[in-house]
Amino acid sequence: MNRLGAHWRYAGLGALIVVCLGLLVVAAANIIRIERQMQISATQNMTWIFGQTQIEALSLSSALSSDASSSEVLLRYDLLVSRLNLLRDGPQWRFLSEAGLADGLMGWRDGLLRLDPAYGGDPAALKAHVTALSTALRQKASQVMSREWQVQSERLDRLRKLHLLALVAIMGALISGAALAVLLVDRERRLMRARVDRLRAERLQRDLNRERAASEGYRRFADLIAHQVRTPLAVIDSAMHRLTRSGKPPTPEVIRAKADVSRQAVARLIRLTDTALLMARVDRGAVAPELACHDLDRIAATAIEDLQAGRRVTLRSGNRPVTAICDPVLTSEILANLLGNALLYSPPDSEIDVRPLFSGDMAMCDVCDQGSGMTPEELACAFDNFARGARHRDLPGSGLGLPLARHLARLQGGDLTLKPREGGGLIARLSLPGKVVT
Amino acid sequence: MTVMKRLLFGTVMLALSASGAAAEEVLLTLTGAVTGGQVELTQTDLDALEWHEIATSTTVTDGQPVFRGVLMRDILDRAQARGDTVTARALNDYVIDIPMDDFHEFDVIAALYMDGIALTPRDKGPVWIVYPRDDHSVLADIRYDMRWVWQLSALHVQ
Numbered sequence: 001m002n003r004l005g006a007h008w009r010y011a012g013l014g015a016l017i018v019v020c021l022g023l024l025v026v027a028a029a030n031i032i033r034i035e036r037q038m039q040i041s042a043t044q045n046m047t048w049i050f051g052q053t054q055i056e057a058l059s060l061s062s063a064l065s066s067d068a069s070s071s072e073v074l075l076r077y078d079l080l081v082s083r084l085n086l087l088r089d090g091p092q093w094r095f096l097s098e099a100g101l102a103d104g105l106m107g108w109r110d111g112l113l114r115l116d117p118a119y120g121g122d123p124a125a126l127k128a129h130v131t132a133l134s135t136a137l138r139q140k141a142s143q144v145m146s147r148e149w150q151v152q153s154e155r156l157d158r159l160r161k162l163h164l165l166a167l168v169a170i171m172g173a174l175i176s177g178a179a180l181a182v183l184l185v186d187r188e189r190r191l192m193r194a195r196v197d198r199l200r201a202e203r204l205q206r207d208l209n210r211e212r213a214a215s216e217g218y219r220r221f222a223d224l225i226a227h228q229v230r231t232p233l234a235v236i237d238s239a240m241h242r243l244t245r246s247g248k249p250p251t252p253e254v255i256r257a258k259a260d261v262s263r264q265a266v267a268r269l270i271r272l273t274d275t276a277l278l279m280a281r282v283d284r285g286a287v288a289p290e291l292a293c294h295d296l297d298r299i300a301a302t303a304i305e306d307l308q309a310g311r312r313v314t315l316r317s318g319n320r321p322v323t324a325i326c327d328p329v330l331t332s333e334i335l336a337n338l339l340g341n342a343l344l345y346s347p348p349d350s351e352i353d354v355r356p357l358f359s360g361d362m363a364m365c366d367v368c369d370q371g372s373g374m375t376p377e378e379l380a381c382a383f384d385n386f387a388r389g390a391r392h393r394d395l396p397g398s399g400l401g402l403p404l405a406r407h408l409a410r411l412q413g414g415d416l417t418l419k420p421r422e423g424g425g426l427i428a429r430l431s432l433p434g435k436v437v438t
Numbered sequence: 439m440t441v442m443k444r445l446l447f448g449t450v451m452l453a454l455s456a457s458g459a460a461a462e463e464v465l466l467t468l469t470g471a472v473t474g475g476q477v478e479l480t481q482t483d484l485d486a487l488e489w490h491e492i493a494t495s496t497t498v499t500d501g502q503p504v505f506r507g508v509l510m511r512d513i514l515d516r517a518q519a520r521g522d523t524v525t526a527r528a529l530n531d532y533v534i535d536i537p538m539d540d541f542h543e544f545d546v547i548a549a550l551y552m553d554g555i556a557l558t559p560r561d562k563g564p565v566w567i568v569y570p571r572d573d574h575s576v577l578a579d580i581r582y583d584m585r586w587v588w589q590l591s592a593l594h595v596q
Binding site: 052055056075078079081082085086089090091092 | 497498499500501529530558559560561562588589
């Protein structure tokens with residue numbers, strides 16, 4: 001998505017949110033206004049108030065007609081005046097004024113007050129006035145009622161309008177909210193799809209890398225076959241050729257020498273296939289170490305003897321035994337491998353030291369040679385399958401020895417590391433879980 | 439109506455409205471579950487109680503008049519009223535039941551003055567039941583507005 005598009009999308013989302021919230025605010029405001037107007041006010045009961053005034057006028061009229069006590073007449077008079085006063089008060093007066101019914105009402109009141117019985121007003125005149133007043137009120141009563149219903153209807157109309165507005169606003173908010181939800185869901189789906197695509201790309205990259213490594217492995221394997229298998233085969237072929245050459249038959253010495261050469265070549269081939277087979281077994285997890293406490297010095301001593309390398313290899317044991325929890329067969333294999341490397345890559349007259357020792361709770365065995373060592377680049381890939389130092393392509397070796405040795409060490413809970421030796425050469429350190437003998 | 443009768447009528451009216459006599463005139467009559475079944479209260483009796491003021495809007499006037507009078511619950515306590523409902527009756531025979539709780543929940547007063555002027559039967563007096571309408575939003579309701587009895591004359595407790 002280009003930046004302008006993203007910009008517009010954000011603007012659209014923002015606008016939708018504003019519209020949605022705005023409509024909700026409008027709806028809420030309308031609902032609050034409805035709530036405030038949903039009250040019945042006593043003022044609205046004008047029909048009743050007006051009716052009461054009429055009743056008081058009739059009551060006074062009747063009291064004046066009959067032989068009612070003066071106090072009763074005065075009470076009725078007071079009540080009628082109070083009702084007229086009530087009609088004169090703010091809300092009621094406004095209602096009557098708006099209805100056009102206020103005209104003349106206060107004239108009736110003034111006339112009534114002029115005939116106040118408490119101050120000797122003429123009862124006959126009072127009666128005539130009250131009778132006329134009650135007639136006038138009767139004529140206005142229906143108008144008051146109609147006005148009242150009109151006011152109430154208008155109020156209901158207003159409420160209905162507010163209600164409708166709130167409803168429309170809520171519907172609008174609903175629609176924009178739904179649009180917002182659709183947009184957000186769509187966005188989420190896009191994000192999810194992008195994430196899935198990225199994961200798939202990463203997996204493809206990983207697969208590709210593994211494929212590359214595998215093909216690199218095959219290439220190296222082909223190299224190994226070319227160099228390490230072909231060479232002994234060529235040696236054997238050459239020996240056989242010498243023995244079967246026409247002409248003078250070979251002497252017994254020559255036959256023995258050629259047989260020795262051939263046997264060495266065969267031994268190399270066997271070692272090569274053994275290593276490859278063991279590696280294959282380790283790779284598919286078919287090697288189960290039998291762990292127990294073993295004296296690392298003794299295993300190292302046996303490995304050195306088996307090499308038959310004469311005096312070049314020296315076992316330098318410490319002043320206390322180094323006991324490791326390991327499988328002696330696998331450990332011997334590792335040490336034989338390390339010793340073989342040391343012999344192969346260091347000058348024939350240089351010494352090789354084997355040093356069993358404790359470091360912390362790990363039992364170690366260092367194999368130190370005084371050869372040319374390894375460059376940092378070689379150290380970095382020394383444990384890759386089929387990796388051979390460029391300088392040693394023509395020396396025998398599978399390129400599987402070190403990786404296999406490290407696998408075997410790790411199978412036993414230990415490790416194998418390489419580091420340059422001070423003064424030249426390499427130290428290969430096998431570490432295994434140790435057991436301090438007390 | 440004879441001349442004699444008219445004269446008498448006028449004299450009585452004058453006497454009744456004279457302020458001297460008003461102090462002993464019965465303003466409120468309480469009946470029902472009160473001391474002795476009937477208690478009559480005069481202006482003097484009400485003067486003896488503690489007076490209170492409420493400034494509140496009403497449904498029938500503009501603005502916020504200041505009402506002065508005594509608390510309804512003080513009046514009822516003075517008459518040792520026991521009951522749940524007070525039936526208020528006005529001069530024009532307007533009758534309404536008021537729950538006793540109203541007087542304990544709100545400072546409802548029996549107002550005798552509005553904006554410093556004594557209420558008379560020609561207005562909404564002599565006694566007007568006034569609720570503190572502006573202090574409690576629940577009171578701004580027709581169900582309470584109906585309990586603002588003007589021209590209150592009697593209370594029946596049951």
